[in-house]
Amino acid sequence: MDFMDLMYFYLPVALTSINIFYPIGLGLAVGILSGLFGVGGGFLMTPLLIMLGIPSTVAAATDSNQIVAASTSGTYAHWKVGNVDFKMGFHLLIGGFVGGLMGVQAIKILRAMGNADFVIKMTYVLMLGLVGAYMFIESLQGIRKKSKGHGSGVKAEKESAIGRLLKSLPLQTHYEKSGVAHSALIPIVFGGFVGILAAIMGVGGGFLMVPVMVYILRMPMHVVVGTSLFQILFTCIEVTFLQAYTNHTVDFILAALLLLGSTLGAQIGTVFGRKLKGEQLRILLAGIVLIVTVKIVLELTLTPSLLLSQAGGH
Amino acid sequence: MQKIKNQRSKIKIVVFLIFKFLILNSALAGELSAQLTTKVNHDHIKIDFFYHGSEVNVSGASAPGTDIVIKITSPEAQQILRRKGKAAGLLWMNVGELEFDRASNLYFLHSTQKINDILSQDEMDRYVIGYPALKKHIEVAQVNDEDEKNRWFNEFVKFKELSRLYAISFGQIILNQTESGQNYSIKLNWPYQATPDEYLVTVYAVKDKKVVEKAEARMVVEQVGIVKTLANMAKNNGAIYGIISIVAALAAGFGVGMIFRKGGGGH
Numbered sequence: 034m035d036f037m038d039l040m041y042f043y044l045p046v047a048l049t050s051i052n053i054f055y056p057i058g059l060g061l062a063v064g065i066l067s068g069l070f071g072v073g074g075g076f077l078m079t080p081l082l083i084m085l086g087i088p089s090t091v092a093a094a095t096d097s098n099q100i101v102a103a104s105t106s107g108t109y110a111h112w113k114v115g116n117v118d119f120k121m122g123f124h125l126l127i128g129g130f131v132g133g134l135m136g137v138q139a140i141k142i143l144r145a146m147g148n149a150d151f152v153i154k155m156t157y158v159l160m161l162g163l164v165g166a167y168m169f170i171e172s173l174q175g176i177r178k179k180s181k182g183h184g185s186g187v188k189a190e191k192e193s194a195i196g197r198l199l200k201s202l203p204l205q206t207h208y209e210k211s212g213v214a215h216s217a218l219i220p221i222v223f224g225g226f227v228g229i230l231a232a233i234m235g236v237g238g239g240f241l242m243v244p245v246m247v248y249i250l251r252m253p254m255h256v257v258v259g260t261s262l263f264q265i266l267f268t269c270i271e272v273t274f275l276q277a278y279t280n281h282t283v284d285f286i287l288a289a290l291l292l293l294g295s296t297l298g299a300q301i302g303t304v305f306g307r308k309l310k311g312e313q314l315r316i317l318l319a320g321i322v323l324i325v326t327v328k329i330v331l332e333l334t335l336t337p338s339l340l341l342s343q344a345g346g347h
Numbered sequence: 348m349q350k351i352k353n354q355r356s357k358i359k360i361v362v363f364l365i366f367k368f369l370i371l372n373s374a375l376a377g378e379l380s381a382q383l384t385t386k387v388n389h390d391h392i393k394i395d396f397f398y399h400g401s402e403v404n405v406s407g408a409s410a411p412g413t414d415i416v417i418k419i420t421s422p423e424a425q426q427i428l429r430r431k432g433k434a435a436g437l438l439w440m441n442v443g444e445l446e447f448d449r450a451s452n453l454y455f456l457h458s459t460q461k462i463n464d465i466l467s468q469d470e471m472d473r474y475v476i477g478y479p480a481l482k483k484h485i486e487v488a489q490v491n492d493e494d495e496k497n498r499w500f501n502e503f504v505k506f507k508e509l510s511r512l513y514a515i516s517f518g519q520i521i522l523n524q525t526e527s528g529q530n531y532s533i534k535l536n537w538p539y540q541a542t543p544d545e546y547l548v549t550v551y552a553v554k555d556k557k558v559v560e561k562a563e564a565r566m567v568v569e570q571v572g573i574v575k576t577l578a579n580m581a582k583n584n585g586a587i588y589g590i591i592s593i594v595a596a597l598a599a600g601f602g603v604g605m606i607f608r609k610g611g612g613g614h
Contacts, residue, residue: 041399043539045570045578050399050539086510086540098592105600110607150441151434270593277589281581285592292596296603333438341428341499341506344444 046284047091055085056290060099064298068107069306070318071261072239073100073269076161076325078291087287088343093235094276095284095291097269100237102292104266107299111259114307118210118256122263124217125224125242129268132228139233157234158329164244165322171248172315179312211252211260223249224264231268239265240322247315254311262299382410382528383560385550392537392568394575400539403566405548406532408525413552413559414465415520415531416476419455419566421544426450428506430499446488447503453541454481454507456515457533458553459522467556474551474558478504478515511538543569 043050059081063074075096082092111117143149202216223245231238239261246257277283306314385407392401405417425448432442458465462477471480482500490496507513523530545567552560570578580588 039397041397043394043396043398043574045574046581048540048542098596101593102596102600105597106603107600109601109604113604113608151438154438154440270597273593273596274586274589277581277592278585281585283581283589283592285577285581285588285595288592288596289599292599296600299600300603300607333440335439337431337439339506339509340431340502341445342431342441344427344429 042286042290044087044091044284044287046282047087047095047287049086051085051087051287051290053290056082056287057294059085060103060291060294060296061298061301062294064103064106064295065302065305066298066321067100067103067262067295068110068299068302068304069258069309070239070302070314070321071107071243071258071265072318073097073104073237073265074239075100075237076240077321080328082287087284088282090280090282091284091287094273094280094282095287097237097272097276098283098285098288099291099295100265100269101273102288103295103299104262104269106296107262107303108259108266110300110303111255111262114303115210116255116259117263118208118252118260119263120206121208121211121220121246121250121252122260124206124220125227125246125260125264126267128221128224128226129228129231129238129242129264130271132225132230133232133268133271135225136229136232139229143233153233153235154329154333156230157236158326158333160230160234160241161322161326161329164240165319165326167248167319168244168315169319169323172312172319175312176316208252211250211256213251215250220250237265237268237272240318243318247311254314255306258306258314382408383413383550383552383562384408385548385562385564387548387564387566389537390564390566392566394543394568394570395572396574398539398574401537403535403537404532405535405550405564406530407550407562408528408530409550409552409560410554411524411528413529413554414459415522416456416458416462416466416551416553416558417520417533418474418476418549418551419453419535420451420547420549421453421541422547423449423451426452428503443489445490445499448486448488450485450503452544453512453546455513455535457519457535458517459520459531461517462515465553465556466558470556470558474549474561476551511540537568541568 040052040054041050042053059078063078066072066074066077073096075093078096078099079089079092082096083089087095108117140149140153143152199215199219202218204217205214206217207214224242227238227241227245230241242261242264243257246252246261247254252260273283309317385405388404388406389401392403405419409415425446428445428447429441430443430445431439434440434442456462456476462471466476468479471477472483475481475484482497485500485503487496487499487503490499504513520531520533545565548564548566550562550564551558569575577588
């Protein structure tokens with residue numbers, strides 16, 4: 034009986050008791066994904082926390098606090114092996130910050146129009162589905178080509194066509210770590226675009242930022258993962274503070290339990306990631322994104338067992 | 348471990364009666380008068396770091412031949428819940444909110460026998476005993492007709508029962524006959540989902556389908572220690588709380604990163 038008591042912690046903000054192995058295990062699993070793919074994992078973590086009985090607003094806010102720890106651990110691990118492009122990360126952040134502010138305004142307008150939830154859900158499903166499907170097909174083709182011994186000649190041609198357009202923009206910058214040259218406006222604009230969508234959907238946006246870096250900024254996959262984590266770290270610091278300050282929904286004890294697992298998981302993910310090729314990493318991430326898409330589509334179409342839930346959050 | 352044991356035994360020792368009074372029912376006075384008593388053995392539940400619910404005993408004495416109904420409720424308030432519905436005619440999502448007025452967050456009802464067999468509907472309505480009476484008592488804003496109210500009240504109860512905050516049972520109360528009457532007692536699992544609040548325990552002595560006596564006791568559930576400190580801080584000092592949460596997360600992330608480097612896991 035006494036041992037059993039020690040396995041449960043009471044969460045002061047979520048106002049519920051939890052078996053500590055659930056958040057630690059969940060943190061470990063999501064942390065591994067974080068270190069592998071450079072995503073925060075909120076699209077997995079938040080619904081699972083709600084399933085464990087955590088109110089949805091507390092789940093989302095606490096997850097961002099936890100991601101601060103996981104992405105610090107992951108960024109640190111990737112930085113040690115030279116996989117973080119700080120210059121690129123900084124430019125994406127500028128865009129992301131401005132985009133986030135615009136997204137929050139967009140939500141206010143949507144809410145005033147009255148069908149915000151519908152638009153948010155649809156945006157989420159479409160973005161997940163499109164990004165997942167594109168990444169899946171692209172990386173599958175990449176793996177096939179490589180196994181047939183073809184080079185990437187076709188890609189190079191395509192690149193030069195788009196490249197000419199991008200090269201004509203001002204503020205041309207060389208990003209040494211990624212080995213690419215772009216106008217600084219490109220990461221700022223696309224960072225902003227992800228920021229707007231992420232704010233509307235109420236997620237960190239790692240699953241959008243990773244494809245932007247891979248397909249638009251043409252960065253090598255391993256640098257993408259490290260740089261994405263660096264970018265996520267700052268976004269989540271901002272979100273954690275705002276949630277704690279305005280909504281009082283960050284549960285410190287829950288975050289501590291989650292980060293026990295996730296900081297370790299991020300290190301494990303980084304080690305695994307180094308053993309995998311870029312295409313392999315992308316196809317795995319695409320698979321996870323598509324599974325989440327299917328799960329949300331099922332949630333939308335099957336009759337729910339409960340028609341009422343705790344109010345608060347979006 | 349020792350600390351928890353001490354706390355538990357302390358709680359067990361603190362068995363005292365807070366509040367007790369008797370109400371005479373006009374019709375059936377006489378021999379039944381002023382015999383109903385009640386006490387809650389665990390009337391001050393402390394939520395500490397290792398809290399995982401508790402056990403509550405409600406017991407007392409009543410006149411011979413009476414049935415007992417025990418009701419535990421939290422103060423009535425307005426409860427706002429999100430409502431799922433079909434958007435655009437085919438997709439399930441949150442489509443709005445529903446307000447349940449005069450609704451308790453927690454509602455437990457335990458009786459010696461099936462409630463419909465020992466009380467008339469009028470009496471149940473009068474004392475808000477049982478779900479049908481509760482349905483009449485609670486007001487649901489934004490519903491157009493009785494059918495809609497029924498549907499959403501049932502959903503409300505389903506939601507609350509799943510959260511272990513609403514429960515109805517019969518036959519779990521133990522009755523022991525004594526020389527002067529009878530003693531009743533029930534052992535209840537107190538759910539950790541019940542939030543800090545002051546709960547009211549109302550015991551009804553029932554005879555001939557009527558409530559003949561009523562006794563009340565109060566139970567306080569409150570946070571203590573670290574749980575209380577953190578909850579207060581989150582509520583009252585959001586900025587500092589947020590900064591501490593962020594700094595702790597950063598430190599943990601760097602800490603684990605350093606450990607891995609020292610551990611020689613590098614490339």
